[in-house]
Amino acid sequence: MKKKLKAYSWGYYGWSTQIEHFLEAAEAHEVSEGFASPAFADVRIKRSGRAKTFVNNAFEKVVGEGRYRWFPGLGNPKVAAHEEGLAVAKPEEAESLLKYIEDQAKAKRRVLFFCACQYIEHDGEPCCHRRLVADLLLEAARKANKSLEVEEWPGGEPQAIEIEEDSMPRYGVYYPLGSDLPEAGATTLPVGSTAQVSVGDELLDAFGTGPAEFRKGQWWLPIYRWPIEEGEDILESISTKANSMRRAQGTLPRTSNVSSSRSVGSLPMQDLNSIEALLEAIRNLPADQPVHTPRKWYLTQKEHWIGWLSDYSGPGAYGRQIGVKRDAKFAYNHIVQPEMLIYLAEASGVDRKLVKAAKNAFAKGTTLMQKSGAIRGIIPWETVSAALWPN
């Protein structure tokens, strides 16, 4: 099996005066996953600014030249020109970054490519050019037939942590973790995680959270709260909303989809109709052309599917309709967005004539429901399923 490369995007916002704590937490995270301390790829067009730790080669001196390289060509030229907007000066330099990621992988290091911005996306809109760098990098990997996953640091699936206290600490918008590096990865909790605080047997607080921050001499978990509707299950509501926040911040992993594996074939037959099998199959399909639509959290229909199916099989989705079996066919038949159906048909390799007929039907319908219904009339689940799993 082909080895999978992994890289992280990262923004040093908030860390410049606390960089040794960030590096300590990052190293602990990587070591816990069997890697060495990470390497860094600087994707700023200019190495200036107020953060002294990141001016010129100051950061290189901190981590050592073996773990740092500057890729000015992957910087955003609009920043240098004092304009708004996202761009990449020399997109072809993504190939050099890919090479750097491969070289570092030989030394068991994973690479964080970084600029200053706090978020890669805000409200589902790309707000930092490292999102473009991620796309270019995945494209370069695809061309080189390399399997690469890119994720915003620290990545990972949201976790539910439980904090047990002898007595309730006082806190406001951050939860105190003390001055020592907390164990069990609390400093690098994935965005969209949840925390429950209890004293004795009593659950006293629950909130959404993410990677810890270091301020005023100690570690803190960020606290996110949302209004809870009457009758809602509090923990379920927090976990659903924390997950939406994760998507709005663009922190889902993205891959180059090199199809070394339609590995789903190894699953037992009865599993092929599960949501998980469909999710896995879609992850292995090539992505469609990214389209930036205002107020939409996804850039591609592939991402749209993955996000939608992840919710579908998640804890928030079950238990509402007792007795309804939510399998892949059920999911396919409940898609309202016709673009998702067209994408799946094309990417899975459904007969071109059928796809063409489906596109015609798409153009004719007036409502989304009509359009997607007409597409399914031409390409039912069985056709897609046969294309996804030819045997």
Ligand SMILES: [Zn+2]
């Ligand atoms: Zn940026």
